[in-house]
Amino acid sequence: KQEVTQIPAALSVPEGENLVLNCSFTDSAIYNLQWFRQDPGKGLTSLLLIQSSQREQTSGRLNASLDKSSGRSTLYIAASQPGDSATYLCAVSKGAGTASKLTFGTGTRLQVTL
Amino acid sequence: GAVVSQHPSWVICKSGTSVKIECRSLDFQATTMFWYRQFPKQSLMLMATSNEGSKATYEQGVEKDKFLINHASLTLSTLTVTSAHPEDSSFYICSARLEGFNNSPLHFGNGTRLTVT
Numbered sequence: 001k002q003e004v005t006q007i008p009a010a011l012s013v014p015e016g017e018n019l020v021l022n023c024s025f026t027d028s029a030i031y032n033l034q035w036f037r038q039d040p041g042k043g044l045t046s047l048l049l050i051q052s053s054q055r056e057q058t059s060g061r062l063n064a065s066l067d068k069s070s071g072r073s074t075l076y077i078a079a080s081q082p083g084d085s086a087t088y089l090c091a092v093s094k095g096a097g098t099a100s101k102l103t104f105g106t107g108t109r110l111q112v113t114l
Numbered sequence: 115g116a117v118v119s120q121h122p123s124w125v126i127c128k129s130g131t132s133v134k135i136e137c138r139s140l141d142f143q144a145t146t147m148f149w150y151r152q153f154p155k156q157s158l159m160l161m162a163t164s165n166e167g168s169k170a171t172y173e174q175g176v177e178k179d180k181f182l183i184n185h186a187s188l189t190l191s192t193l194t195v196t197s198a199h200p201e202d203s204s205f206y207i208c209s210a211r212l213e214g215f216n217n218s219p220l221h222f223g224n225g226t227r228l229t230v231t
Binding site for chain 1: 118120146148150156157158159160163205207209211219220221222223224225227
């Protein structure tokens, strides 16, 4: 059974700092990995999706890397802003179509202070 | 971009009543939708996979008679919590993927906060 773990569980940084969120998964036979953002009481917003054949994806100040063989992914946030405060979730998919159900990590609650 | 709409965003009901939650893909078709449940400060747990025109596939430990799923069209899936009890109080979220785009990300609704009194 796939298990996804995220470290740290919570993180507080001052505005402007660069930071790294970690995600690890036990079964390396994944189809893709996705990073999400969740604001309190809200649904999920997809940030980045990395296919199993890819090493990284970038969007603006966000960069996600994937090391499938070691079961790890990182989300790098550059020049953090207070608006980045949210819970960040990583999730892995085992396949496509109906097999594309996601297994979620435990999340990292990020707070960016002024 | 692809939008998934969930309704209602929150609902309070009395113990023993049933509650229906709707999940709609607004600008795309989805033969498959997923229903998740999230307890406070915990991650999302998949409850079931909703398949258009056929029976839903439930995850282990999820009571199919309690959580009824209907996916009657390519843009609508419903989750009905039957005979709700306080322990069913949770945040329910649905998601869908653009049909034919297996490499596209899953799109999520904004969730429904259910409180059973």
